[in-house]
Amino acid sequence: MESKDLIPIIVSVLSFAISGVTAYQAFFRKFDGKVWPGNYVALTYVNNYPAFVLICFFENVGAKIGILDDLQLKVEHRESGQTFKFFPVVM
Secondary structure (H helix, E strand, O other): OHHHHHHHHHHHHHHHHHHHHHHHHHOOOOOEEEEEEEEEEEEEEEEEEEEEEEEEEEEOOOOOOOOOOOEEEEEEEEOOEOOOOOOOOOO
């Protein structure tokens, strides 16, 4: 095997490696969502039930494109450790 025969093999192996990394990033890497709360909370009523509005910012740092089907907010009191879970209402 001559050195001129190695060039296509090296290019092919490099292309295969880049294709593998690209496939992982685009198809196999799972959703990795991050949430940041906003600065304000609004207290209001929805269908005569007390409710609060919390603005949140969502970011998907993973590669999977997806839709958030359901959310859950867990609020924990710092001193007592008591927790409350809230679920959104679709309006």
